[in-house]
Amino acid sequence: MPVSYVVALDVGGTSMKGGLVTFAGEVTVFPGRDTGREAGPDSVVAGIRTYVAELAAAGSATFGMAPSGVGLAVPGIVSEAVALYAANLGWRDVPVSSFVPNGIPAVLGHDVRTGGLAESVFGAGRGVADFLFLPLGTGIAGAVVVGGEPYGGANGWGGEIGHTAVWPDGEKCACGQRGCLETYASAGALARRYAARIATTPEQSVTLAEPNNAQARSQGAVTAKEVVERAATDTAAAEVLNEAIDALAISLASYTLLLDPSMIVIGGGLGEAGAVILDPLAERLADRLSFRKPPPLRQAQLGVQAGMLGAAILGWRAAGESSWRPDLRATPTRSP
Amino acid sequence: MPVSYVVALDVGGTSMKGGLVTFAGEVTVFPGRDTGREAGPDSVVAGIRTYVAELAAAGSATFGMAPSGVGLAVPGIVSEAVALYAANLGWRDVPVSSFVPNGIPAVLGHDVRTGGLAESVFGAGRGVADFLFLPLGTGIAGAVVVGGEPYGGANGWGGEIGHTAVWPDGEKCACGQRGCLETYASAGALARRYAARIATTPEQSVTLAEPNNAQARSQGAVTAKEVVERAATDTAAAEVLNEAIDALAISLASYTLLLDPSMIVIGGGLGEAGAVILDPLAERLADRLSFRKPPPLRQAQLGVQAGMLGAAILGWRAAGESSWRPDLRATPTRSP
Known part of the structure; x- marks a missing residue:
């Protein structure tokens, strides 16, 4: 039976961390990779898109269905739909669709605030x-x-x-x-x-x-x-x-x-x-x-995973699940 | 035909300012009076209650009905229903009903925030x-x-x-x-x-x-x-x-x-x-x-009337009109 999940990505200035998080709260962390900003803004966007596609493919293989949503925590000035400005990545007005293949619903969040959202829902700020x-x-x-x-x-x-x-x-x-x-x-x-x-x-x-x-x-x-x-x-x-x-x-x-x-x-x-x-x-x-x-x-409480777990919350919001807050369970780190 | 209105009061450490404000936005300002804090916390509460009653009586005579609500801006720590703490007036946990006669619906607000609410709705912060x-x-x-x-x-x-x-x-x-x-x-x-x-x-x-x-x-x-x-x-x-x-x-x-x-x-x-x-x-x-x-x-833009006009917004909220924001018109200052 298929299991619904989202792709969650935390994009930093030097590296990005990806994961898959099921509706029940099972977290699978994947090895991070370089953001590669020295290759320029478009290359970073393409790299993210590729990483999201690979995570989605891994999820489809594991869970038997496409992801329900994608959440991305990114630096700079950001709305849910557009990465408006990021000095360190050279972005201006990059729509969320640029990061996500195949029309999967997706939501962007500001990196630090997305980490704060995760601490609020799953970490030290619970309740x-x-x-x-x-x-x-x-x-x-x-x-x-x-x-x-x-x-x-x-x-x-x-x-x-x-x-x-x-x-x-x-x-x-x-x-x-x-x-x-x-x-x-x-x-x-x-x-x-x-x-x-x-x-x-x-x-x-x-x-x-x-x-x-x-x-x-x-x-x-x-x-x-x-x-x-x-x-x-x-x-x-x-x-x-x-x-x-x-x-x-x-x-x-x-x-x-x-x-x-x-x-x-x-x-x-x-x-x-x-x-x-x-x-x-x-x-x-x-x-x-x-x-x-x-x-x-x-x-x-969430350490370096705060951004990725916050991105999962955004991914579930993209999927229409705005009150998602399960008990999280981690599975061993794996490669897509 | 009766005209609906609220009683609005801005209570400061030394003086208080009262007014009547109709649903259509007609503002009648009354002469302020001393808060009289030197007589003690209970006396201040009684003085406010008397002032509110006099304003309500003036309103009933003018508009042909009892006030629809009462809003009070007060100093200290305050919820909508309780003046929790005010160092300069000596209050602790005074319920809003203490300030208002006859069970008229009433809402309290913090003095500065109530002024900010008024600037937001009617003043420099409009829109x-x-x-x-x-x-x-x-x-x-x-x-x-x-x-x-x-x-x-x-x-x-x-x-x-x-x-x-x-x-x-x-x-x-x-x-x-x-x-x-x-x-x-x-x-x-x-x-x-x-x-x-x-x-x-x-x-x-x-x-x-x-x-x-x-x-x-x-x-x-x-x-x-x-x-x-x-x-x-x-x-x-x-x-x-x-x-x-x-x-x-x-x-x-x-x-x-x-x-x-x-x-x-x-x-x-x-x-x-x-x-x-x-x-x-x-x-x-x-x-x-x-x-x-x-x-x-x-x-x-609202000068010394900000607190009283914010209190009017609270009074209309008490009356169930939470989106009240008419164009204001002032009538000459009068006595109750």
Whole structure:
């Protein structure tokens, strides 16, 4: 007997992750592949179309029918029907039909907001209508969840919390503004600021008992994860992490005062560090708020699969199932 | 023939404004009266109930029927049915029925959000689903309008943009936090900061050709409106106004990046200053945004009547008319 399912795709700047998700909630994850943006915008679109077709073929073979819908999480400015603009992929006004073969119903979503939708339905935000999903990755953008749905503002440019100023006369951000949250608290910022700090630390003030310092200085490539790990014993790492947490506390205090969320869900690579970031952040967020309690901070639950699982929700919406929210069950990763 | 109407009341910390508004949009404004909070929370509730009863009696005499509904804009944390908490009036969990005689259907709304609702339906935000209504008064709070409705967050504590930090290590705010927008940019802040600045300005650096300076120093009570007026010729006033506009630009840049509004509607006493504030603010807001355009700034259109007209919208909702939005016509102010 055929089993109905959707094709779900999370398209990032460098790689994309695909899956098949049945109506009953069985999730099959496929190996990711490169987005291949260096080949140009049209090539990326063609690559996505091919990947969707291959996933649909794999689904047809497994489940005995064509997919009921396709959901795609993509970066940039996006409506359900059109990828309006994506700076890093070079897109302008690409209709959803370009990504999907054979007229299968399909819906597009903004990458971060689609991840927030998945956390809302299946993850840390289950049962909560109003929260912030804040993945701390190479950059920082958030999904402002309002009344159960991620909210992109008047034209889909919302959620750019990473470029709100925490210290308005502070460090120059790559975006051209000053003092942006992202320039202190993203994974990219932690790695960059730590590298800069140890490069300018006078030799005699380096803790010689910390062998990684010398190594880092010679290699010049310490990851954000390593900065967090070193913070317990390395002054430069502790300072950089401390400033990141301060920046997050300032920004989340403003978010809390403005939008009164039920909770704040921290995701991304840095979010996975867990208590070492969330505990001091919760404390400093409370310190920044004098006349109201802070909302609880929660670690995101879906990790790197948030975008793909959100895309599955969009795929089921394309298929007319807008209240789809089963218990998910994962099957082993496989190839199409 | 009887004419249907609602009773609309805007309850502030010191005074309340009442009106009658017919279904066709005829607005009759009544003289305001003191809220009388010094007599205690129960007395304020009783005073409101009396005022509503008098307005209803006036309406019955004029229109030949009892009011179809009552709308009340009140400060604090509020649901449609209960005034949950108001620090400045001492309220806790006051049901809407306490304010309204004879079982007339009634709905409560948050004061600033009710003003934002009125600007959305009748004022500067007409036809715009997503905007910020920001009245700059003695204090600062905003109405975050999302999808056509003011949004108060998970528990009604939202909109406190006046207490988001613009310079997080800046001046101490009365709320206990540091660097709040309100402590630089409210009408209260302009008056207070100007008075402090001229009190500490050395005699010889005062522009002696500016007679108001000496006057202000002796009286110690220059209003925000006067500070704005003096800014063209008085260095201290220009500095204080300049810092207020900087603070607003920082705060509105963050709002724009986070919530992507279609426009920002500036109201309150300072908003009525018009271009002298809005023009430099628009310029500096644009300067604070590197990768997106700023939303347009607009002056609020309803002035001090915003709260009462929003309360009328709530009154018609209480009466079951949730899509009420006539063209308004004012009749002369009268007494009940």
